[in-house]
Amino acid sequence: MRERVLEMAATESTIRFSGHTLDKATKAKVTLENYYSNLIAQHIERKQRLAKLEESLKDEGLSEQQKQEKRLQHAQKETEFLRLKRSRLGVEDFEPLKVIGRGAFGEVRLVQKKDTGHVYAMKILRKADMLEKEQVAHVRAERDILVEADHQWVVKMYYSFQDPINLYLIMEFLPGGDMMTLLMKKDTLSEECTQFYISETALAIDSIHKLGFIHRDIKPDNLLLDARGHIKLSDFGLCTGLKKSHRTDFYRDLSQAKPSDFMTSCGCGSGGAMDSKRRAESWKRNRRALAYSTVGTPDYIAPEVFLQNGYGPACDCWSLGVIMYEMLIGYPPFCSENPQETYRKVMNWRETLIFPPEVPISEEAKDTIVRFCCEADRRLGSQRGIEELKLAPFFRGVDWEHIRERPAAIPVEVRSIDDTSNFDEFPDVKLEIPSAPLPQDGEVIYKDWVFINYTFKRFEGLTQRGTPTKK
Numbered sequence: 037m038r039e040r041v042l043e044m045a046a047t048e049s050t051i052r053f054s055g056h057t058l059d060k061a062t063k064a065k066v067t068l069e070n071y072y073s074n075l076i077a078q079h080i081e082r083k084q085r086l087a088k089l090e091e092s093l094k095d096e097g098l099s100e101q102q103k104q105e106k107r108l109q110h111a112q113k114e115t116e117f118l119r120l121k122r123s124r125l126g127v128e129d130f131e132p133l134k135v136i137g138r139g140a141f142g143e144v145r146l147v148q149k150k151d152t153g154h155v156y157a158m159k160i161l162r163k164a165d166m167l168e169k170e171q172v173a174h175v176r177a178e179r180d181i182l183v184e185a186d187h188q189w190v191v192k193m194y195y196s197f198q199d200p201i202n203l204y205l206i207m208e209f210l211p212g213g214d215m216m217t218l219l220m221k222k223d224t225l226s227e228e229c230t231q232f233y234i235s236e237t238a239l240a241i242d243s244i245h246k247l248g249f250i251h252r253d254i255k256p257d258n259l260l261l262d263a264r265g266h267i268k269l270s271d272f273g274l275c276t277g278l279k280k281s282h283r284t285d286f287y288r289d290l291s292q293a294k295p296s297d298f299m300t301s302c303g304c305g306s307g308g309a310m311d312s313k314r315r316a317e318s319w320k321r322n323r324r325a326l327a328y329s330t331v332g333t334p335d336y337i338a339p340e341v342f343l344q345n346g347y348g349p350a351c352d353c354w355s356l357g358v359i360m361y362e363m364l365i366g367y368p369p370f371c372s373e374n375p376q377e378t379y380r381k382v383m384n385w386r387e388t389l390i391f392p393p394e395v396p397i398s399e400e401a402k403d404t405i406v407r408f409c410c411e412a413d414r415r416l417g418s419q420r421g422i423e424e425l426k427l428a429p430f431f432r433g434v435d436w437e438h439i440r441e442r443p444a445a446i447p448v449e450v451r452s453i454d455d456t457s458n459f460d461e462f463p464d465v466k467l468e469i470p471s472a473p474l475p476q477d478g479e480v481i482y483k484d485w486v487f488i489n490y491t492f493k494r495f496e497g498l499t500q501r502g503t504p505t506k507k
Contacts, residue, residue, distance in 0.1 A: 082114060125197050127204065127471040130158060133454055135462040141165045142202070143465055146209060146456055155453050156194065159205040160470065163198075188440060189240035191260055191270040199471055210268060212261025212448040213458030215359075219256055220320050225363040225445075227401055227430075232445035233259075234360050235425075235434045236267040241356065242422040244269065245349045254355035255336040256362070261458070265444025312392040316366035334378050335368040339385065340412050350418035357408025357416075364397045369409070385409055404430040 053061075089110050093103050130147040133155070137144030142160040149156065195206040215233070219225075225233070237259060244251060251258075251269065258271040338354035340347040362368045369389050370381035381388040389409055391402055407416035407428070417424050425431055435442060448458065 085114070086110070125195055126199065127469045130156070130206075130469070132158075132467050132469050134456050134459075135465045135467060136456055136459040138462055138465060143462070145467070145469065146454060147206075147469075148454070155209050156206045157209040158469070159207060161203040161205075163201055163203060187243050189236075189243045189267070189269060191268045202471060207270075209454075210260040210262045211450045211453075211455050211458060212263060212265055214261065215256035215259035215267075216323065217458060217460070218261065218446065219362065220323060223316065224366045224395070227364065227398060229445040230360060230363040230401070231431060231434065232439070233267060233363065234356060235431060235436070235439060237269075237359070238356060238417070238422055238425050239436070239439070240267055240269045241352045245352070245421060250347075250349050251352050251355075252337070252341060254352050254359070255333075256359060259359075261444075261448055263448060263450045265446055265448040266440055312366060312395050315371070319367035319371050334375050334382060335371055337382065338412070339383050342379065342383065347412065348418075349421075350412045350415045353408055353415045353417040354412075357405045360401070360408065361405050364401055364405075365392065365395050369405075398430075400430040404428055 089106065093106060098106070129151070130149055133146040133148055135143055136146050136157065137159075142162050142165075145158045145160070147156055147158045148154070191210065192208040193205055194208070195204075197204050197206075237254070240259075241251065241254065253271065254269075258269065260268045260270050262268055334342070336355045336358045338347065338351035341351050358368050358370070370378050370385070372378045372381060389406070391397065404416065407414075409415075412418060416428060422436070426434070426436060451457070
């Protein structure tokens with residue numbers, strides 16, 4: 037008998053499983069891990085919501101009966117949330133109103149949820165493109181950060197779901213547009229306006245750093261403006277966090293890149309012959325095409341990110357300096373005819389960071405930009421974060437605690453909840469949401485295991501009721 041057991045053990049040790057079996061095993065492992073981690077997370081979140089309610093009841097001076105009524109209402113909301121979480125959410129639950137954005141991997145549409153009438157921005161990402169361009173880690177990072185960063189400085193995500201061809205992020209709609217559009221409307225911003233927007237952006241960056249994330253891709257395109265003109269951070273596709281699923285060897289040494297890897301023109305002269313006015317005009321002329329391209333621009337990226345030998349939160353402070361320069365001068369400091377030249381300028385910032393004499397700015401502003409765009413360990417904000425900025429002379433007079441409650445530097449005009457006047461027109465993109473056909477009864481749709489656990493529903497989004505749209 038003993039010999040038989042040994043013989044079986046020896047046979048088992050030589051078994052080779054097929055790729056299909058291993059793939060199914062991986063899928064099962066990921067599914068189980070996510071199922072139990074979600075159960076634990078839901079339990080913690082439920083306890084936190086109850087604790088928050090109890091805390092608010094202490095401050096309101098209510099009678100015991102009124103407190104009980106509030107607790108009962110909360111319990112009913114929690115029950116409704118559990119029921120709604122089990123229900124399937126899909127594109128058919130949303131009415132498309134307008135295309136408001138386009139990127140390398142999909143589009144953004146203004147949509148209205150049919151049952152509540154609430155208006156959202158729907159970001160659609162094509163799975164095939166994600167897999168082909170090795171963007172899965174970046175998509176996962178963006179979804180996870182939007183779930184975790186429930187914060188006033190970060191665009192709020194209410195739902196995420198998928199079908200066989202696309203991933204969908206349903207986010208709050210910010211009608212003010214983005215900083216790129218604002219900078220294109222204005223030649224330059226005053227130092228007072230620049231102080232306001234850089235302060236708010238610094239607070240937004242600080243809020244994600246405190247969560248343990250580094251954005252890596254801070255640029256005007258990713259600074260959205262709400263209905264009151266205040267900043268919110270978006271587009272966390274290149275954000276690096278603490279989870280292994282967020283890491284991809286994305287940046288290569290651009291000195292080895294081929295011209296075909298990028299757009300042929302960034303739209304800024306590389307020589308000194310072009311004056312600042314012509315350089316700004318050239319930059320603006322090509323800026324939109326750059327924003328919608330697959331690779332974007334290296335203009336705002338810190339040198340240490342390119343080198344791939346380690347970087348920290350200070351890389352986002354570099355980007356802050358580049359944006360500040362663009363606000364005051366009219367174009368970024370390292371813009372060139374092509375990305376390779378921009379890369380060369382970024383890496384040689386000691387020689388290439390210059391201020392054109394024909395665009396005068398204060399010494400305090402220059403000093404702040406130079407302190408942002410320098411060696412990582414000496415960079416403003418690299419040691420003590422936002423506390424260092426508060427001591428800088430350029431930020432004198434900023435009400436850091438209440439800046440979001442104060443009027444914005446440039447007010448945003450919003451005529452209705454679905455006003456898209458601050459966004460580009462995309463006449464070549466169909467309004468209809470591109471989606472996979474609905475499954476027939478009993479049909480099981482295969483989901484790539486890499487996209488497992490992508491679905492998310494936020495408590496506030498599911499328990500707030502609006503007025504259903506009339507059909």
